[in-house]
Amino acid sequence: MTLRPRLRRPATLSAFRPPAFTGRLHDARTATAVGRWLGTAFVVCFATGLVSHYLQHPPDWLADHLPPRPVWGYRLTQGLHVATGLAAIVPLLVKLWTVYPRLFVWPPVRSWRHALERMSVALLVASAVFQVLTGLLNIAEWYPWPFSFVPVHFAVAWIVTGSIALHIAVKAPEIKAHWRRRSEGTLSLPPEDALDRRSLLLGTGAAVGAVTLTTVGQSLTPLKALDLLAPRHPDHGSQGLPVNRTAAAAGVSAQSLRTWRLEVTGPRPYVLTLDALHSMPRAAARLPIACVEGWSVEAGWEGVRVRDLVERAGGRPGRDGVRVTSMETTGAYRIMDMGAEYVDDPLSLLALTLNGQVLSLDHGFPARIIAPNRPGVLQTKWVHRLEVL
Known part of the structure; x- marks a missing residue:
């Protein structure tokens, strides 16, 4: 008797099962807590970045009216800009880790509104990662790209800011529900889940502090002895x-x-x-x-x-x-x-x-x-x- 090979049936969309994420640290409460830190960092970076850009490239109507005082003004704003940008790397990575399971939500698009929401999130993630990465390479004076850094970085800053504003507007009800420490839906969490979240947030804060202490000495000279990770030391040269x-x-x-x-x-x-x-x-x-x-x-x-x-x-x-x-x-x-x-x-x-x-x-x-x-x-x-x- 001749045996015929068994043909596999083609996989169908209905047979696809996305991975399941059951950890509570991927929930909206954790994302909101980390998002508060990250949003604050981006607001500070945007405001100080505007100061830097317009001092470097003032429009004609502003050029003769830029204030030379206080003498330490640019030192403060630009030092804060770079220090905050470096510190933002940690909560950005934690935020992405917290929300990445949503990339596997099935079906990927449920409606036009859901499609627009996912597109806005994609724009936010892409622009935020681009801004932090290019800023990091700029302070190291390494430019592995064909475009001019200053105008592109300035333009993308507006995209990031607009994307954050849109994201907050879309997610406002969810953010409000999980803003407080004992928000709705978290009162009945097992003690170990609350402890894990607290440990994650404490670890994130400690990492932000470590990055800041080992880099801010390049501008805050009383801490220059701790300037271990910054690309410049204020006394070297x-x-x-x-x-x-x-x-x-x-x-x-x-x-x-x-x-x-x-x-x-x-x-x-x-x-x-x-x-x-x-x-x-x-x-x-x-x-x-x-x-x-x-x-x-x-x-x-x-x-x-x-x-x-x-x-x-x-x-x-x-x-x-x-x-x-x-x-x-x-x-x-x-x-x-x-x-x-x-x-x-x-x-x-x-x-x-x-x-x-x-x-x-x-x-x-x-x-x-x-x-x-x-x-x-x-x-x-x-x-x-x-x-x-």
């Missing part, structure tokens, strides 16, 4: 300050500076040699230099007030801005505009020394800009031209 962009990377060498002159254009243009610049009345200021990557450190600077240079060229301090040009051959911030408020501030200097020493080549020798409440990328190094606007 030429003349005791970190250096993001070296002279070699900028295409500036000692040879190219042998014939350096400072050109100041305006109604009464003039040119200064380095000796002539050093002979002008000097001013000193103790100002922080704060980088967009999150590190910051205070230092002593000495040089010529920018407003004195502008006034000598026939400009009007308090009314005229300045365009600053660096000797670096390439770079997005080779040319920088300084608004009238900054030009008029007595602490805005064309610095010649750092902590009592002549600027090193990596810190912008022979002259660089230092101004209060201003991103480090706009503290232009290797200045050779000031143009009164």
Whole structure:
């Protein structure tokens, strides 16, 4: 007798059984508790990110009205932005772990409203992960993508914020029901479930604290001894300050500076040699230099007030801005505009020394800009031209 092979019947959708998740830590109460922390972190990141973006790239109507005080303003907001962004990594991962079983809900789409809800969640998850990941790589100065980081990061920040607002609106009844510690549906939980949730939240908080303590020292210098995981240490670098962009990377060498002159254009243009610049009345200021990557450190600077240079060229301090040009051959911030408020501030200097020493080549020798409440990328190094606007 000939045996015929048995043919398997094709699988049908009705035969599919999604995995079952019965752990209470995947419930709405846990998701809401973690979501409160995560939402707060994203709100702080968004608000401080707006400050950073508009200080770096102000629209024309705002450029002459940006405040140079308090001098530590940008140091605070950008340090908080980066510290909060790093801390948000932990609750984001915990939140995703808490809600991922919902990806296996069957059927995947029950109605048009359910489809739109799932699409909004997908957009929220994708944009949040993208924002945190690209921000993390930015502070490490690693850019493995073809697009410009700043405009994309800024645009996606609005997408994340809108997605969070939409998510809260859609989930408002569920969030309200599980907001309080003893919310409806959790009163009868077994003691071990409540203990597990408490342990998860305590562990999440401890991880957030550990990440913060080992990274925030790059901007909060009293904690610099604990700065173990941050990509920068505030004391490491030429003349005791970190250096993001070296002279070699900028295409500036000692040879190219042998014939350096400072050109100041305006109604009464003039040119200064380095000796002539050093002979002008000097001013000193103790100002922080704060980088967009999150590190910051205070230092002593000495040089010529920018407003004195502008006034000598026939400009009007308090009314005229300045365009600053660096000797670096390439770079997005080779040319920088300084608004009238900054030009008029007595602490805005064309610095010649750092902590009592002549600027090193990596810190912008022979002259660089230092101004209060201003991103480090706009503290232009290797200045050779000031143009009164």
